[in-house]
Amino acid sequence: MDQTNAPTSVTATPADGAAQPPIFQRLDQSEKYPYSFKEYVRRMLWAIAQATLWRYSPPRAFRFRRWLLRHFGAKLADNTWLRHTTVIAHPWLLEMEEWSNLARDVTVYNLGPIFIGRHSVVSQGTYLCAGTHDYLQPHLPLLRPPIRIGRGVWIGAQAFIGPGVSIGDNSIVGARAVVSKDVPRGVIVAGNPARVIKPRPMPPAPAP
Numbered sequence: 441m442d443q444t445n446a447p448t449s450v451t452a453t454p455a456d457g458a459a460q461p462p463i464f465q466r467l468d469q470s471e472k473y474p475y476s477f478k479e480y481v482r483r484m485l486w487a488i489a490q491a492t493l494w495r496y497s498p499p500r501a502f503r504f505r506r507w508l509l510r511h512f513g514a515k516l517a518d519n520t521w522l523r524h525t526t527v528i529a530h531p532w533l534l535e536m537e538e539w540s541n542l543a544r545d546v547t548v549y550n551l552g553p554i555f556i557g558r559h560s561v562v563s564q565g566t567y568l569c570a571g572t573h574d575y576l577q578p579h580l581p582l583l584r585p586p587i588r589i590g591r592g593v594w595i596g597a598q599a600f601i602g603p604g605v606s607i608g609d610n611s612i613v614g615a616r617a618v619v620s621k622d623v624p625r626g627v628i629v630a631g632n633p634a635r636v637i638k639p640r641p642m643p644p645a646p647a648p
Contacts, residue, residue, distance in 0.1 A: 474582040486512050486531060497524045509534070517558070533570075537591070552584030552603065557591035563615070565598035572603045590625065612640055 475483070489508060497504055505524065506516050513532030520536045523544040528534060533550045536542075537558035544564045548554060551571030556562065570587045573580035585604035589595070593607050596615035607613065608625025618632040628637045 482512070482532070483530070490528065495524060499524060529571075543597075550587075551582070553586040554589075555586070556589045557593065557609065559591055560589055560593040560595075562589070562595045563597040563599070566595050567598075567600045569601065570603050596630075610640060610642055 489512070493508060494505060497508075501524070502521050505522050506518070506520060509516055509522070509528070509531045515535040517536060517538040517540070519539055521541040522536075523542060523546070525544045526542045526546045526548065528548040528550065530550050533553045534548060534556075535553070536556045537560075539559045540556045541561045542548065542556075543562060543566075546562050546564065547567045549567065549569045549571055554568055554570050562568070568587055570585060572583050572585070574583055583603065587601055587603065588606040589601075590607055590609035590611065592610040593612070595601065595607075595613040596617065598615060599613050599617045599619065601607070601613070602618070602620040605619050605622060607619070607623040608627070610626045611623050612628045613619055613623065613634065614628065614630025614637070616632075617630050617634040619629065619634045621633070623629050623634070624636070626640050626642065628640050629635060630637050
């Protein structure tokens with residue numbers, strides 16, 4: 441059989457002739473397991489509580505859900521509102537100020553800390569993603585940059601807020617917007633990727 445045209449296996453090597461390191465390197469213990477054993481146990485207990493006590497609590501049992509989240513380390517003001525269909529990854533990395541609201545079917549993927557300021561509304565179906573991977577590394581190590589949502593913010597339905605994003609006070613994020621960069625205060629953003637559409641005019645503060 442003629443072997444002259446048979447395909448050959450090619451292994452890329454650097455110009456100096458040194459052997460190319462394998463893409464999937466053996467990881468050390470900290471890279472294999474991004475959480476401590478105690479945190480893995482905590483996550484397991486919360487997963488059970490969220491799938492039962494949280495998920496099947498009455499729709500208006502806001503006080504009970506606040507109590508449950510606080511039991512797992514969340515920092516919540518007394519008049520915050522969270523729906524029983526909201527999904528929260530790590531309660532101990534969630535902080536919400538007065539009169540803030542997470543609507544139904546919101547996903548709080550808070551591998552990193554998420555802060556929500558007072559009088560802010562996160563509308564239904566929104567995804568808050570405080571977790572990603574370092575794509576410059578072959579084994580994609582976990583990154584957990586925080587998300588900060590300012591005061592007086594309204595995030596429209598089914599928006600996506602990416603890791604490390606900060607949204608300034610009194611800003612609005614349009615429905616289904618994809619926010620991957622910081623949003624200045626007092627503006628309206630929309631689109632994919634989200635961009636500033638116009639300023640958000642606010643009434644003057646009432647006289648004391």
